[in-house]
Amino acid sequence: MDEFLAWHFQSHPIVAAYLGADGYDHTLGDFSAAHLQAVEQEERRWIARLSQSQAPTPDDAVDRDLVLSHLRGSVAMAQWPTWRRDPAFYLSPVFTALNTPFQQRLKPEPELVSAAVAKLAEVPGVLAACRANLDPTIASPLLVQRGLGQARTGRHLLTVTIPGLVEDDGLRAKLAAAAVPAAAAFDGLVAFLEGFTCGGSWRMGEELYSRLLRERELLGYGAADLHAKGQKAWADLDGRMREVATRVDGTHDWRAAMESLMDDHPATLADMRAEYEAETLRAREFVRERDLVTFPDGEECLVQPSAEYARPVLSVAHYLAPPPLGSSRTGIFFVPYTPDGFTPEQVRQRLRTNSRAQMPSIAVHEAYPGHHWHLSHIAGNPRTVRKVFRTPYFTEGWALYVEKLLHEQGYFDTPATELAHLDCRIFRAARIVVDTALHCEDMTIEQAEEFMSTRASLSPGTAQGEVNRYCAWPTQAPSYLTGALEIERIRQAYDGPLKTFHDTLAGSGGLPLGLAEKAVLG
Template sequence: MTGNASLGRLVEQFLTWHFDRNPGNAAMLGSLAHDHTLGDFSATAFTDYERGADAWLDRFTVIETDDLQGSVDRDLVVAVLRGTRAKATWPTWRRDPSLYTGAVLYPLFSAFLNRLRPEPELVATVVKRLAEVPEVLAACRANLDPELASPKIVRRAADQARTGRAFLTVTLPAEVSDPALRAEVAEAAEPAARAFDELAAFLDEFADRAAGDWRMGEELYSTLLRDQEVLGYGAAELHERGKVAYAELDAEMRELAGSDDWHAVMASFQDDHPPTPEAMRAEYEAETRRARAFLVEHGLVTFAEGEECRVVPSPTFQRPVLSVASYMSPPPLTDQRTGHFFVPFPPDGFTAEQTAQRLRTNSRAQLATIAVHEAYPGHHWHLSWLAAQDRPVRKVFRTPYFSEGWALYAEKLLREHGYFTAEVVGDAAKARAQELAHVESRLFRAARMIVDTALHCGDMSVAEAEEFMTTKASLTPGTAAGEVNRYCAWPTQAPSYLTGALEIERIRSEHTGSQREFHDTIAGSGALPLGLARRVVLGR
């Protein structure tokens, strides 16, 4: 099969096939045709998808085109499908219960967050999906394999499952303004909540007999870097790149701090933090507004029409499994351009000391660079701008090696333009603290490159990883534990930040146009594997 038109039709057919088998994700992207069901989570459905993906890969690898953008679309699909093939040897659906809990919680949460339908229609779709929750969680119990599942990953998911009842029976109904419709959601939520209760109890018991290893291993890790991320190198080289980057950033930290013990300097900044979670949210909001105004003043990017970034508390079900700020993009298959910057509120039940640790890890010195990363010109600017472009397959398939790399690149970009200087900040001591925190955030990502590869290649224990993140970066012990749990559950993601930023910086060094043109082009091209992003920007 050849020809640009044939490739376009094949991409459309593939997206239809993919959406029909992943309706929850499709709904979150904005497909109203898929917002009435959570989908099939049976073992048969997973194995059928893997076989189908193999067949699609065979079709895409033989199609030809002389169009640059079309060839990038094709090669993006090929990279995704090669990743699917590789990960079939490490089936998450047999290992990690959070695949199932997340497949329930995130689509229901985003339904009310984005409100793509009038409330009566929205409630009707939510009620249909709530009715499917017991079946989805029953599939979780049936599919988990005690020989593959790790007790650490199971217990992490059990903590999230315990948030299900409150989210379904309290948070969801509270989103509905009409009393009758609110009662309808509350009634539908109760059986779903019982299913979460039952799953949490099951996982507590299952964790005691789970005997699997969370370590992915170097072979698969390297395969994903090469075939899915199109990086051209594997885990060993990624680890070494992390060590080199860490050494360079450590030297820079020593110089900026005026001391070899820059950790003590950073620790002193943690004493100056917002006093409450709500105060933390308000201060993040102020920093988000400041970053956007700076972009406008310096003309560094073009904004999507109607874009808005709302700074809100993290959803309750996310708090036990994610201890840092995060972002949810506008549904890119719609004309909506409102994104959400989630501030890392502590989970319900946290002690005063645990809450204080969470606040210390969001010190005032750190707020500026985190807001740049999550909002402007980081995730929100990028993903709202991407949503305004016209390559559907690139809105659907996005790699963190670009999206997280872009957000870290954005931090350095603003530093280059003086964002952390005393002249802009207005206070020399505050500016010094913010610049140190900015460089430390980049060093933190270098530490992630080292730790994630070492963990999954069997060269570092969990305890060693936690110690590394508290002594080589500036995390509090509680946040370090949450971070390392995340690395164990989500191999290859943690190194994406600095790896991607370095690749984007190299592409920019080869680009001959203005910075604004570069930013608009590369960010508008998608969140592509970096080898494909290079082709779009440089035209080759």
């Protein structure tokens, strides 16, 4: 494992730095086609080697199988090469590598600026690789337009936003000067993408989708079965919500009830952030009072506006974990601010989908005992590989599982918050239905947007942003409810105190669910 991790970090320095590994924070790495193809070949060699290895303990076997699931998923994706299809493959890592250190501020400012200057010098090369590697025969216009929206934020982010986070005048000027060539490279990429003509599809197809579910997620079923699970879950939740809606507005129409609840929302984006912060503190105190989990020493969850570069592509709340290989236990719950160019009506719609009835569920999911607690907790796991590789089918599944847990514990104590809690869950059931249908060619984008705005309480604009995300990130959207249902199944088989179950399961890492079951039940 140590030898494999050393190779993995050397091949993926942005990932290594994000995780908190020492020695990787001054480079973006190699994005050339030759390097990416060499990494794929080396991954195949590691699969062969690890498949033949003997694990001396059950925990070692879980570690080995965790790495194998990651590698097999990566090799499977080689037939769907994101680096030839999607500008985000280059843009998102660059933005993460440059912006995240200043958000977390885990090192002295001179060190942060020195690392940023070194990485800025590599930005033109990474963006040149993007231009060279995108294949017009397989790149999708939808993904290119999505990447174009990200690329247009590059100049302002590098020349204004990030330097603005530096307190020392001299260091700020040094960083701003180093950003000039990188910003020019972003201008060039924007011009390139504006004129880039391509004709590929964003649809993954059922064969690869099912392979990823079986080999990477270790679920034991494919896309068709997952689609059916989503339909059944949606129907079950629809029945429950009809009953709760009668306690909200006296009718069985839960969509109309949610529409009325969404009219009660914060007045501004800044007010939304402040109210989320208050709700996050309330959730933390509730979990502590009920003694549902063990809190890591020194953990803290900050509540901040979403990063400027993320606003064109993320329309929902999200979370940035503390680096699991470092000592910090401070995470950031990002509130979904809108891009600067949004109209007042678009801003109002964003506020409506973060209504006061919905905030408790979202704060539980993102913070306590959802993502922040979980990812702070696993940072204490002594097995390094468990902190490096994790799947959204566990991490997102855990965050949705604890929403239901807190419902059982009485946290959603009004009909309005209970209905909103169920709405968050039926939204995840709708995601399963739509994501599988989109990528298995059973649904158009327009049908998917209509489904998300009529079968879940999303505004048309938010539904559009959601579906755009599903097109770009196949298999991720179903992870929430799929993982939650699997965790609930494991909990039913566990014989022991609830708190011990939570500490043990969540502490095992963010494993594929089949491995998580072995780690907890033996």
